[in-house]
Amino acid sequence: MIRIGQGFDVHEFEEGRPLIIGGITIPYDRGLTGHSDADVLLHTVTDAALGAIGEGDIGRHFPDTDAAFKDADSAILLEKVWGIVEAKGYRLGNVDCTIMAQKPKMAPHIDKIRARVADLLHADVSQVNVKATTTEKLGFVGREEGIASMATILLLKNDQN
Numbered sequence: 001m002i003r004i005g006q007g008f009d010v011h012e013f014e015e016g017r018p019l020i021i022g023g024i025t026i027p028y029d030r031g032l033t034g035h036s037d038a039d040v041l042l043h044t045v046t047d048a049a050l051g052a053i054g055e056g057d058i059g060r061h062f063p064d065t066d067a068a069f070k071d072a073d074s075a076i077l078l079e080k081v082w083g084i085v086e087a088k089g090y091r092l093g094n095v096d097c098t099i100m101a102q103k104p105k106m107a108p109h110i111d112k113i114r115a116r117v118a119d120l121l122h123a124d125v126s127q128v129n130v131k132a133t134t135t136e137k138l139g140f141v142g143r144e145e146g147i148a149s150m151a152t153i154l155l156l157k158n159d160q161n
């Protein structure tokens with residue numbers, strides 16, 4: 001059995017917060033706004049996983065009206081969702097992610113993000129791809145108002161490779 005899911009998320013920049021993307025802190029002069037730590041990449045991986053198993057979305061599982069998730073570590077939210085995925089008998093086939101950011105430059109951080117995401121998904125780093133693109137100064141990303149991300153995930157059950 002194979003299942004596919006996709007995720008998309010956007011968070012606005014905010015001064016005075018750390019920039020956390022893919023479970024790592026990236027040195028920058030601004031972070032992202034959110035009820036949680038606003039890890040836009042992990043949110044898209046979480047949504048993609050939930051989509052693949054037909055379990056709705058991150059906001060349904062961790063409402064932004066619930067004080068329990070204020071400043072939540074998004075890695076912990078993803079770990080909880082991955083527990084549901086594994087309880088249903090699935091494991092990672094592969095996940096492919098795209099970060100849309102005019103700044104900062106993500107390339108120096110990609111290997112560390114891949115390793116962190118692979119760790120959270122109990123997978124090998126070869127099963128995780130993370131890309132970054134600017135939007136050529138166009139739109140809200142191009143105006144450096146925020147960062148967007150998307151992810152596509154493939155889950156496998158039983159003997160599928």
Ligand SMILES: Nc1ccn([C@@H]2O[C@H](COP(=O)(O)O)[C@@H](O)[C@H]2O)c(=O)n1
Pocket residue numbers: 100101102103104105106107108132133134135136
């Ligand atoms: N925030 C970003 C955006 C892009 N990159 C890397 O630069 C390459 C070229 O980006 P374009 O938007 O001009 O296509 C892209 O392929 C990434 O490797 C980056 O590191 N950080």
Ligand SMILES: C[C@@]1(CO)OP(=O)(O)OP(=O)(O)OC[C@H]1O
Pocket residue numbers: 009010033034035036037038039043058059060062063064065069070071072
């Ligand atoms: C993660 C949650 C919960 O803390 O809050 P935010 O950080 O605002 O993130 P969002 O991408 O809007 O998704 C769902 C939320 O319920």
